[in-house]
Amino acid sequence: MTPADDPSSPVGDIDAFPHSIASFDPTDASVLLWARTEVGDRVRWTVAHDAELTDVVASGEVAVDLDRDHTAVVTVDELQSATEYHFAFEVEGRRSTVGRTRTLPAGPTERARLAVVSCANLARAPLTVYRAMAAIPDLDVVVHLGDYIYEDDGAKGDIPVDPPRYLVTLDDYRRRYRQARADADLQALHERYPFVTIWDDHDVADNTWDDGAKSHDDEEMGPWPDRLAAATRARQEWLPIRLRDPDDEGLLWRSFALGDLAELVMLDTRLGGRDEALDSAGEGIDDPSRAILSPEQWEWATERIVDRSRRWSLVASQVPVSEMHLPMPDGLNLDRFLPEGYTVQDGIGVCTDQWDGYAAEQQRLSRVLGERGGGAVILSADVHSSWVFDGPFGPDGEPVAGELTGSSVSSTTMGGNLGRAGTKLGQHIAEHMDHVCWVDLHEHGFLVVDVTAERLRGEVWAVDPADGRARAQRLTAWDIGPGPGARWVETTAEDGGVDAEGDSDTTQKEPTADSQASIDDDLVQGPPAHGPRGADQQRPARPIALRVLKAALVAGAVIGLRPFLRAARQGAGAARSRR
Secondary structure, X not given: OOOOOOOOOOOOOOOXXXXXXXXXXXXXXXXXXXXXXOXXXXXXXXXXXXXXXXOEEEEEEXXXXXXXXXXXXXXXXXXXXXXXXXXXXXXXXXXXXXXXXXXXXXXXXXXXXXEEEOOOOOOOOOOHHHHHHHOOOOXXXXXXXXXXOOOOOOOOOXXXXXXXXXXXXXXXXXXXXXXXXXXXXXXXXXXXXXXXXXXXXXXXXXOEEOOEEOOOOHHHHXXXXXXXXXXXXXXXXXXOXXXXXXXXXXXXXXXEEEOOOEEEEEOOOOOOOOOOOOOOOOOOOOOOOOOOOOHHHHXXXXXXXXXXXXXXXXXXXXXXXXXXXEEOOOOOOOHHHOOOOXXXXXXXXXXXXXXXXXXXXXXXXXXXXXXXXXXXXXXXXXXXXXXXXXXXXXXXXXXXOEEEEOOOOOOOOHHHHHHHHHHHHHHHHHHOOOOEEEEEOOOEEEEEEEEOOOOEEEEEEEEOOOOOOOOXXXXXXXXXXXXXXXXXXXXXXXXXXXXXXXXXXXXXXXXXXXXXXXXXXXXXXXXXXXXXXXXXXXXXXXXXXXXXXXXXXXXXXXXXXXXXXHHHHHHHHHHHHOO
């Protein structure tokens, strides 16, 4: 008997439901359930306490919206808080996989656990990170900070994308979502946990702002509003959220209460009021009129962040808030060697696409966090590397929050872009910045955020996407307390609370035996849907002479830059004095 013929099987009919099922935007009493099928025009849904779907708590029928890419979304209400549920869809007697979801806590709450992930470029590597995340137990929700899809033509990757061109039309974006959601690893995570999502630039176009994008050309791609509308509609079809305004599918900023313990504040720093980024040096970066959030979003965000009715405010930003200024040695022009989006101003390399490129707004957020008076942690992404920051800082030089920045699912890491010599130099400079507690530029992975009243623990987990059966490995764990001026303290997973006034221990520890202990082995399976990279997908080997030449250039660069490293450290001090 096949799974499709056996109604008790948790494995669904993949022909009827090729993109499986998913759940989104949980609250303490409700969740959104999602499915897609081309078999019929109505589906029946069931929610139960058990995986066999015998202890049913809610059920019904919902239409399949043919005009919304054959998707069906149902809002299930009147559920119990902090409770695990199982659910499935059925169409013409054919059932989907049985998924699992969870409502958020309500009232007195001792603990909450989130995973944070971003940046899944289908062309660059398999999505193994998602499967490894699904094996992490006891999560309340997965927070996806954007770049769920990439809009480019995949020419710089090894895995073909559909369609094999830049996304412009509604059909283009839909096809890319279909390809992503056909991936077994991404399906495994959606079947396991509810998602809370926000978009970033590649969900629409590279370096997007409200009125355009760096990679958009009206003459070649048509009017920007039409492209943005297509991307926005496809996103809501495939990643539904609880809209603030039913008539505006692009208004994505919202928040989620985790009982009386914490509030997850989802900022939209990409299309929620952003002005165009400045990619060249000169006046403008410090212009107080330049915005990254709209006035309406600022009013809402300020109210949510300063609200002290909960112990913690978890502020989700697609891009890092903390300064990622790279001090440049005096007399050495490294502008053309910096990553894309960086520019040199007053001897400092600044990424204009992050909050660093909107200095007045960055300072404004610091003031709002300072007004809260402790208990704030920023969760960010976008830079394809992992960071633990003290700060941002108040006018007295004390941190008003801590920040955790997560790496990518499959997009090339910062280290992969910089190369070996560039990564070594970048790591060296970052480790000599006072507000950087820990950094890794090489590994793919995700964050786990574990919250209690006494401390918030941020864990950085790494996964090798090339290994279809990869287990996630915890690289480091840091605790921070809810008091004013709190700083990160490196810890182990077994440690208890943390002194809110404690100083950070910046010693990086080797992974311990417990770093893989909290893994559900039943979900560590593979290979992913893309499969292991075949011989026809390998990059062609470079000629030996070219490899020798590259090695010589790298060695020469390292030797040549050595005299400037001390100057770089001095530059870091100068950068802090200008903070």
